[in-house]
Amino acid sequence: SLAVDYIARDESNPYFTYDPAQCIVCSRCVRACEEVQGTFALTIEGRGFESRMVAGMSEDFITSECVSCGACVQACPTDALREKTVLEKGMPERSAVTTCAYCGVGCSFKAEVKGDEVIRMLPYKDGKANHGHSCVKGRFAYGYATHKDRILSPMIREKISDPWREVSWEEAIAHTAKEFRRIQYQYGRTAIGGITSSRCTNEETYLVQKLVRQGFRNNNVDTCARVCHSPTGYGLGQTYGTSAGTQDFDSVEFTDVAVIIGANPVSAHPVFASRLKKRLRQGAKLIVLDPRRTEMVKSAHIEA
Ligand code: SF4
Ligand code: SF4
Incomplete structure (x- = not known):
């Protein structure tokens, strides 16, 4: 029945x-x-x-x-x-293409919005890194966008002991520019610089180096991704002559042997792990060098 x-x-x-x-x-x-x-x-x-x-x-x-x-x-x-979210709040009304900043894969998404609220993050089919796939972080962990602790207006304080004062963007930018000029006038052109977060996209990091080189007129620019990746950069430089990746993610589709050294892409870069696993299921070989037994060593239809 x-x-x-x-x-x-x-x-x-x-x-x-x-x-x-x-x-x-x-x-x-x-x-x-x-x-x-x-x-x-x-x-x-x-x-x-x-x-x-x-x-x-x-x-x-x-x-x-x-x-x-x-x-x-x-x-x-x-x-x-x-x-x-779709069942509770209804279908989204508009969307904007954006980049997930959780990890270095850099998956593209369509952020689907209703009013001012994100209803759904849809992996973008034309995304070069993800081709329409995503992991749990990019697709579902976007609650921070509306979290109550999120700071939405700029704040200024003269001294560390002063309370923060909410100001307009115009006042914040004018104040920052004035202080940068004062510090450079007092201590020299190289007294200031810029460092970008590993959460920034390549484009944002490019803009910051432009500001530093053209606005501050010095070369004091860095990104925390380089600091984290000093050993990788040194190793790549010694081996391949350049301290950066030499392949895009699509190249994994043509690999015959993959060597993973000290990385666990299943948790750290999940969409890349999925793309690599797909190639491994087609017969490519995998070598894992790691003191840990990561999920890449043995999972469904895959063994290193
Ligand atoms: S995609 Fe899966 S859950 Fe949806 S209708 Fe098909 S079999 Fe059912
Ligand atoms: S793999 Fe996951 S965390 Fe990394 S960029 Fe893609 S969706 Fe974001």
Whole structure:
């Protein structure tokens, strides 16, 4: 009977719901999990009219191997798998293309917005690094955009013991420019410089070096990504003659042997790990040099 066949919605995942009643058993989610993400968390269970998509060993999404990358939600043509924000707040009204700043993969996204609120982060199909895929961080961990602790207006204080004073952008920029000029006048042209965060995009880092070189008229510019990557930079410089990456991410599709030294892309650069795993499943070989036994050493259909 219908009462016996009814399967409750799976609300266990914090970011999306699974409603088996809306599943048309198209297998798109299963294929996205296998072919794009490489986690193999989903399957089709049962036969004929009884068949349906299940996570893990027919368990809740949250207790299965699912890593919440969201590729299945994106692939689902019905509302069987759907972002909770879309169900709660409705469809987005407009979108803007942006870059995820969580890690160095630099995935492109369409930030889909309703009013002033982000409803959904959709990995951008034309993104050079991700080609429409993402990990849990870029797709779902955007709550910081509206977090109550986020500072939205510039603040100034004359001394460290003074309380912060909220000011307009015009006043903040004028004050900063005046102070930069005063310090340079008093202590010399090289007394100031700029350092960008590893959360900045290449374009933002480019703009800061432009400001330093043309505005401050010195070469005191750095990025914290270089500081973190001093050993990598030195090693690459010694080996390949340049202290920077010599390949783009697409080149992994043509690799025959990959060597991973002291990195764990499954957690640190997940979208790259998915792209590498795809190539490994096609037969490329993997060598891992690491004191840890990372997830790259052995996972579904892959062994280093
Ligand atoms: S993609 Fe959606 S409709 Fe298709 S099998 Fe998966 S849950 Fe069902
Ligand atoms: S791999 Fe994840 S954290 Fe890194 S840029 Fe892409 S979505 Fe962001």
